[in-house]
Amino acid sequence: MKMMMLLGVAAFVLCLCGAKASDEVVAVPTEVFNATTAILTCNLTNPSSTVKGHFWAKNNKMIENTQKESSDLHMEYKLEKIDSTTGGIYACTFRTANGELEKTIEVKTLPHVSAPKHSEHSIENDKGVLVCVSHGYPLPTDWTWYKLDDSGKKELNNMTDKYEIKSTPNKTTLYIMDLKIETDVGKYQCLGKNEFGSVEDTIHLRVRSRLAALWPFLGIVVEVIILITVIFIYEKRRKPDEIGDDDDSGAAPLKGDAATNHTDKNIRQRNSN
Ligand SMILES: *[C@@H]1O[C@H](CO)[C@@H](O)[C@H](O)[C@H]1NC(C)=O
Ligand SMILES: *[C@@H]1O[C@H](CO)[C@@H](O)[C@H](O)[C@H]1NC(C)=O
Ligand SMILES: *[C@@H]1O[C@H](CO)[C@@H](O)[C@H](O)[C@H]1NC(C)=O
Numbered sequence: 001m002k003m004m005m006l007l008g009v010a011a012f013v014l015c016l017c018g019a020k021a022s023d024e025v026v027a028v029p030t031e032v033f034n035a036t037t038a039i040l041t042c043n044l045t046n047p048s049s050t051v052k053g054h055f056w057a058k059n060n061k062m063i064e065n066t067q068k069e070s071s072d073l074h075m076e077y078k079l080e081k082i083d084s085t086t087g088g089i090y091a092c093t094f095r096t097a098n099g100e101l102e103k104t105i106e107v108k109t110l111p112h113v114s115a116p117k118h119s120e121h122s123i124e125n126d127k128g129v130l131v132c133v134s135h136g137y138p139l140p141t142d143w144t145w146y147k148l149d150d151s152g153k154k155e156l157n158n159m160t161d162k163y164e165i166k167s168t169p170n171k172t173t174l175y176i177m178d179l180k181i182e183t184d185v186g187k188y189q190c191l192g193k194n195e196f197g198s199v200e201d202t203i204h205l206r207v208r209s210r211l212a213a214l215w216p217f218l219g220i221v222v223e224v225i226i227l228i229t230v231i232f233i234y235e236k237r238r239k240p241d242e243i244g245d246d247d248d249s250g251a252a253p254l255k256g257d258a259a260t261n262h263t264d265k266n267i268r269q270r271n272s273n
């Protein structure tokens with residue numbers, strides 16, 4: 001009885017070791033870079049249990065239409081083009097009676113770097129905010145901002161209070177303090193760099209004066225004033241009309257005034273002659 005138990009434990013341990021040693025997914029290649037197309041392949045060697053199927057995933061999401069019910073020990077995925085949209089971490093997974101077995105293949109490219117807004121409008125004395133984002137794999141490890149002008153490009157950094165740069169792998173933000181029309185208007189460039197190179201994008205910053213920013217508001221104020229004046233004058237003119245006969249008596253002295261003024265002027269002119 002004791003012997004039987006020992007044998008059983010030994011068999012169990014052997015079986016575990018066997019499972020560990022045999023179930024292996026071999027991916028070829030394990031990494032793809034500097035390529036325009038690729039065929040990703042995975043083989044499952046010495047499966048310890050029934051293979052039920054397999055599928056491919058990219059960045060932890062199953063790729064549509066790659067799931068197959070099959071006992072195949074080989075699977076492959078073709079990348080027709082490799083760029084920042086197809087780059088990522090791919091994984092091949094075999095589904096077996098004992099669970100899932102997977103291996104990853106990294107497909108690396110230059111990152112994609114772009115500014116969501118290529119033209120930014122800000123107001124004098126405000127804080128300017130310029131943003132660039134990145135996707136792809138691997139994401140930039142370094143971000144740099146430049147100001148472009150006739151003499152070339154000047155790197156911007158945190159050294160002065162004028163600029164502040166905040167970056168994560170997928171986003172960089174340049175803050176420009178106390179915007180000045182004379183010095184801050186122009187083109188800015190964000191540059192994201194990973195191990196395969198760098199990619200940049202350009203943003204045009206426009207800065208309006210505070211007064212210019214007020215124009216639309218002033219326009220409305222002026223419109224309202226004109227409207228009120230027109231209504232006021234109209235009301236003033238309408239009232240005598242309603243009274244009726246008094247209208248003429250109201251207008252007459254005005255005419256008289258004008259007439260007297262006129263004659264006064266004539267007299268003065270004659271006198272000067
Ligand atoms: C990619 O290929 C270019 C030449 O085509 C080479 O200069 C560069 O070093 C390669 N990059 C890597 C990471 O191997
Ligand atoms: C994987 O399996 C395929 C077909 O079964 C075979 O042609 C290929 O050589 C195998 N690759 C490796 C790395 O074992
Ligand atoms: C700028 O300073 C912030 C913290 O103040 C830091 O997180 C960031 O990495 C710095 N950026 C550069 C380009 O030095």
Ligand SMILES: *[C@@H]1O[C@H](CO)[C@@H](O)[C@H](O)[C@H]1NC(C)=O
Nearest residue numbers: 133134135136168169170171
């Ligand atoms: C950028 O990365 C952070 C985590 O680091 C994530 O929460 C965020 O959704 C990402 N943004 C984009 C646009 O991918």
